[in-house]
Amino acid sequence: MPQPFELPDFYVPHPATLNPHLEHARTHTKRWARGMGMLEGSGVWEEHDLDSHDYALLCAYTHPDCSAEELALVTDWYVWVFFFDDHFLELFKRTQDRKGGKAYLDRLPDFMPMDLSAGMPEPTNPVEAGLADLWLRTVPGMSPAWRERFRESTEHLLYESMWELSNINAGRVSNPVEYIEMRRKVGGAPWSAGLVEHAVGAEVPAEIAASRPMRVLRDAFSDGVHLRNDLFSYQREVEDEGELSNGVLVLETFFGCSTQEAAERVNDLLTSRLHQFENTVFAELPLLFAAHGLDPGACADVMKYVKGLQDWQSGGHEWHMRSSRYMNGGGAMAERTPDLPGPTGVGTQAADLLKSLRGLVGPARARSFTHTPFRKVGPSLLPDLEMPYPTRLNPHLETARTCLVDWARRVQLIDPVPAVWTEEKLVDYDFALCAAGIDPDATPEELDLASGWLAWGTYGDDLYPVVHGAPRDLAGARQRNERLLALMPLDGPATAVPLDGLERALADLWARTTAPMDDGARRRFHAAIVKMLDSWLWELLNQAQNRIPDPVDYLEMRRLTFGSDLTMSLARLGHGRTVPDEVYRHASLQALENSAADWAMLVNDVFSYQKEIEYEGEVHNLVLVTQNFFDCDYPTALGVVHDLMKSRLGQFQHIAERELPQLYEDFDLDAAARTVLDGYVVELQDWMAAVLTWHQQCRRYTEPDLLRHHRPALPQPPAGARPPAAAVPAAPPARAAEPARVRPSAPPVPLGPTGLGTAGTRVPAPALG
8 A cells, every 4th residue: 555645754853772781671571471471362462463463673762772681671561551552452442342441441550550559450451460560670769759740641541542532533623723632642752751750760850840840841842752653653654553543643633634744733843843852951951050049960861851752752763664554664774874964773773964954953942932923913914703602791790890990000010110001091991891791690790809910910011021031031020920929828927028019909809819719729829820920930041032833832822921820720729629639630621621712822923912922022923933834924824813713712612512522521529519520511612702893892902002002112221131020010820911921021811710610719709718
């Protein structure tokens, strides 16, 4: 059968090397697989399947420096993973047996006990037997923190196979954003990243394991692994198995392009994710080490882990070029003559100088760092944005408008120095309108609180890039974040005294919002704000580099700068204990929240394009990110973003109509829990509708408004100067009024208690006690 497309030129910046214990691993793993029942009689593999796939070669390439014993263990893990994938395919995907698949998966976590003395059930199939053996051989030498991380990633790998099965049953091809998110879990590369720590003998320190840089390293690594695999496995997965979870097919469907064009775009995205990995290592890890005061040994462990991930990328590529499991011209491409004179054969793919230079200094990477800020783009182009849900406005809107101005005067949010806002601007921006749509049933007091959060967040959003972004004051921004946190105590009084209008407003809002919360709710609220504050540092770092972010990193960080995590945590507060925590962690509910958040924040990117690009010198707008990634003009990029918005809205509707009912059945939820989640869907619908209505009706984004509000321009502090603390407004904890926009130089508009699920922040809410 001819190949459906020609493999593209891959960016492989690190040469692959081969572990000298390859033959030992081959011999050991065949004996182990047979002992677990994976070969003759399994109905899935015979000995020739294991030999032809050669997972020992994969592991010898991806873990080139480990001992013979460690390589044998790692190889056994990969044999188990691939056998599980094929076993689940034969038993449940081909037969589309969802019920049987769930029962099969529900037993597997029992073979990964955190406490080994707790024992395990008796295995009933080769997958259970293999997992039980591997868990006992792997976890004794690792910390409890690593065990938790590795178990979680293993469970994701197992359970998200149900997502693939659901899409096959529905005959549905996912959209690009949804696919990237779910592929990480289904594909198992985050699991591979955890196993790298074991193989190199260096755990990531627990205090930084959940930080943004470490998460991005893992996610960029995972995306690179999966996108590369999608290119090699397209023929087997799509044409032979009828698989719908393949990146080439996803882009082919989304863009309506040829298979070859989709493959080239997947490769472009793969290259971009590897660039993101490199940028994180060199630009963010040093700052992370310094911020946490890591000692040299801990820093060395992290860098061992980084090298292990790099080895995996290069080794995985070499293996794909040779394995009979994949489309690679029978392995012939691995031995082809490189474009320039040099070494040939095994491990020389990265030695192709021309390709390496093309990836290192190519036009895509150059474009990311050579953006010209403040260029004239003209009025924002607005596509036809369909909204199937009506906007219901709170009857107390007019009173809230008046109260907001009075409150802003009282806390001195409207101040002449610095001249950020006048009363005219505050009235034009009409935050009470957004709050009234987000929470149409709020009391007057609740609506005032919501409007105050929006005004406070947007004020900080407007000043933050000027104070910290223009002078590249990253240290000052971190100090500002610490000050903001000091104004939001978890218990007892605040440890800082407000020094300016923004800080006085924050202290007031925090006290009124958290007063009715219990300790757990207050901590979850606080944690969500911390995530958002950290995301602002990411924005400032990109601004300091004049770097247009990678599209995947942008979308994921956009949710944090947008305040989505904060909004969702607030919404859940109002649901009390009616809904189990594991339901909120379920892929379908997370996808519901993410699709709603993405649609709303992209509304802002579309409306604010001129304001951000022309008037603020911004690099954080998906239309600009798309222009940079595809090297296209503004209207073309806007069309891509609009298509993505429609796809995300369609995904929201699909999940609400098709996946949530299945989730209710899977978890056997009672009527009360189902009512809460049905109400949560309505809250998200109100939120999306309100965000669009606010953008259409406020006076913040049209060209006449921009001319009126931005001339004369805000005063720019001299380079290197840090304004006094009293002149530096803090950044918002949540974002609703501007939930739709990302800016490294400006903190996004907080949704806070004004966002989805505002009921959870109301003083009379029974769940808050």
